[in-house]
Amino acid sequence: MEKPQEKVIIVGVETDENTKNFQESMEELKSLTKTANGEVVYSVTQKRKQVDRQTLIGKGKLEELVQLADAYEADLIIFNHELSPRQSQLINDAIGLPVIDRVQLILDIFAMRARSKEGKLQVALAQLNYLLPRLVGQGKALSRLGGGIGTRGPGETKLETDRRHIRNKITVIKRELKEVSAHRQRNRQKRKQADVFQIGLIGYTNAGKSTLLNLLTNGETYAKDQLFATLDPLTKKWRLPEGLEVTLTDTVGFIQDLPTQLIDAFHSTLEESKEMNLLLHVVDASAEDRIQQEATVMQLIEELQLNQLPILTVYNKADQIEEDQFTPTLFPNVLISARSQEGKQAVTKAIRLQLMELMEPYALEIPSHEGQELNEIKRKTFVFSEEYEEQTNDYAIKGFAMKNSRWVRKTEDREFF
Incomplete structure (x- = not known):
C-alpha cells in the first residue's frame, strides 16, 4: 500500500541577492517536493531587503503562515533557504508543525535514491553532518526520523540522544567510505593502465544524462523525468561503430545551491569525473532557465577543478524546442534528442571529432x-x-x-x- 502524500506549504523570501533566480528556485522547490512524494498545497512568498534573522519571514507573514497551515491542513513546512538551528526552532514553535529547509529536502531525496553501499554511506554522512548542530532542543522534530519527507535518514536512530554517539557514527562511516573510495581508485587505475578512454556524463539534474547513457549503451539504467533520478555513479562500456571500446560514467546531477554537506560527502563520487578523458555536459535545451542551469554546472565544474578537462556540451531534448530558434551558448556542442536514433548518430559523430582532437x-x-x-x-x-x-x-x-x-x-x- 502506497504511503499517502504529505501536504506541504513551501516558503520563499525574495531579497536583493536572489531576485534574479527567485521564481525558478521556487519552481524547483515544488519539483523537489513532488520528487520526495509531497503535495504542495500552497506557496508563500515575501519580498524583503534581507531575510529576518530570527524567522526568515516577518512577524505578520509568520502569523499568516500559521493560519494557512491550519486552513490547508498542512503536515509540513519547507523553506527555500537553509535554516539555522535557532531559526528552525523558533519557526517550529510558532507554527507547531515540522519545519525543514531545502537542504534537508535534497538530502531526503538522496536517501530515497541511494542504492549502492557507497551511496547510502555518503547520504548518511551528509545527513549526520547536517543534523549534528541541530540536536539541541529539537527532540520532537528529530523523533520523526524515518517517517516521511526530510526524515529518511541514517536508520531510525534516536539522533537526539547524544552528540558523541553521532560523532562516533560519522567516524565509522568516514572509515568505511575511505575503503570504498580506495577500491574505486584501484578500478580507475586499472582502466587507466589498460589505455581505456574514459567519458564522464555531468550536468544539471533531469537534463537527460541517464537517457543518453541508455541510448549509447543500449542499457536499462533508471531514467525518469524527475530530479535526482540517478544518485550512484555508474560506469558502462560503449563500443563505437569502428570498434573502439570506451567507458561512460553517469554521475549525480547538479542543482542550484547544492548543499555543502553533499559536496563534501560525495567527494569520492565526484572524484570519478577527475579521471575522465572527456566530459559530456548534458544540458536540457528546453529548460526555461537553461542559462542559469548552465552557469550552475560550470561554477561547480570550476569548484571541483574539472575545468581543466575537455568538455563537449550535449544539448538534449531537441524534440521539445524549435531548433531554428535555438542559440547555443557553450562550445563545442551538439543538439540532439536522447530518445532518437538520429540523436545517437549525431552525438557519436561529435564524440568522434573530440577523440581525433584528444588522441x-x-x-x-x-x-x-x-x-x-x-x-x-x-x-x-x-x-x-x-x-x-x-x-x-x-x-x-x-x-x-x-x-x-x-x-x-x-x-x-x-x-x-
Missing part, C-alpha cells in the same frame, strides 16, 4: 596473420582507415590512440597522411 595519430602495417593484434587495435584505438595491401599481405592501419599507447610509440616519425 594521438598513428600509422602502422600489421601482417595479415596477426589477427589478434588487429582485433586489439580496433578495440583499443579509434581506427580511421584500414586497407589491405596484396603485395605485402599486410593491413595498413591509420587511426588515433591514447598518448602513451604502444601503437603511437611504434609510429614514431612516420608521416600520418
